[in-house]
Amino acid sequence: MDLGSSGTRAWVSGYGLVAGSAWDDAAGRPVRRGRIVDAESCGRMLGHLADSVLGEDRHGSVIVLSHPVLAGPEHRDLAHELLAALGPSGAVVLSSARAAAAYAGPRDGGPLLLVDMGAELTEVTLLVDGAVADARQAETGLSDLEPEALPAELARTVLDMITSMWRQDKHGAVRGALRKGPVLTGGGALHPGVPDRLALCLGTPVRPADDPSTAVVRGAGLILDSVLRRAGAGTVSVRPGRLR
Numbered sequence: 001m002d003l004g005s006s007g008t009r010a011w012v013s014g015y016g017l018v019a020g021s022a023w024d025d026a027a028g029r030p031v032r033r034g035r036i037v038d039a040e041s042c043g044r045m046l047g048h049l050a051d052s053v054l055g056e057d058r059h060g061s062v063i064v065l066s067h068p069v070l071a072g073p074e075h076r077d078l079a080h081e082l083l084a085a086l087g088p089s090g091a092v093v094l095s096s097a098r099a100a101a102a103y104a105g106p107r108d109g110g111p112l113l114l115v116d117m118g119a120e121l122t123e124v125t126l127l128v129d130g131a132v133a134d135a136r137q138a139e140t141g142l143s144d145l146e147p148e149a150l151p152a153e154l155a156r157t158v159l160d161m162i163t164s165m166w167r168q169d170k171h172g173a174v175r176g177a178l179r180k181g182p183v184l185t186g187g188g189a190l191h192p193g194v195p196d197r198l199a200l201c202l203g204t205p206v207r208p209a210d211d212p213s214t215a216v217v218r219g220a221g222l223i224l225d226s227v228l229r230r231a232g233a234g235t236v237s238v239r240p241g242r243l244r
Helices: 039-054 073-085 096-104 150-168 173-180 194-202 212-231
Strands: 007-012 016-022 062-067 090-095 111-117 122-128 131-138 183-185
Touching: 007 039, 007 212, 016 039, 016 212, 039 073, 062 073, 062 096, 062 212, 073 090, 090 096, 090 212, 096 111, 096 122, 096 131, 096 183, 096 212, 111 150, 111 173, 122 150, 122 173, 131 150, 131 173, 150 173, 150 194, 183 194, 183 212
Parallel strands: 062 090, 111 183
Antiparallel strands: 007 016, 111 122, 122 131
């Protein structure tokens, strides 16, 4: 499951993307700026989502939940507690950057810059051989910017974060990642003008992920499949009649 500031999505092994919902009330959202701010409401929402795709008996299931790469330990612990309360046999909490890279990143290893532009959060992550080497976060997203100014403002925010990473990079990983081209995920990658403006500011081609708004949950699904294969657990038990 991908728990975002604008809504949540679910992916199920063997079925793919099966559910998604948007928060109804901006003032009452249980997740703000990528962080859980209302644990009770968030737990109910996750429970309803799990019921709809897994059924009430979740014994034998494994649930993976993504979080912003710079989420603190309190957020990660709370996310794990909410997952454990759903009653699965296994719960995995992982960063959205690792999940998105599993889906959209190149398979040749080496350094990768992943730019995730969401509704209320923008993150730039440097991964080296699949591990997070550095990351920057701006508590600004698509919902904060006027449509006319969005491409320029978003590009400036991303450029500032990459420049900061470049200045502290002692091993040339940022340079190597830029040569390959940053991978773009999140709703910002779909906004007209954003990829072109980023490419112009960075002086390098950029690569929007296929279906960038679902790259995180699809990558989490690939990681889930890997976990299940290693555990020999087969596929998760699903109620096909409830898929949507």
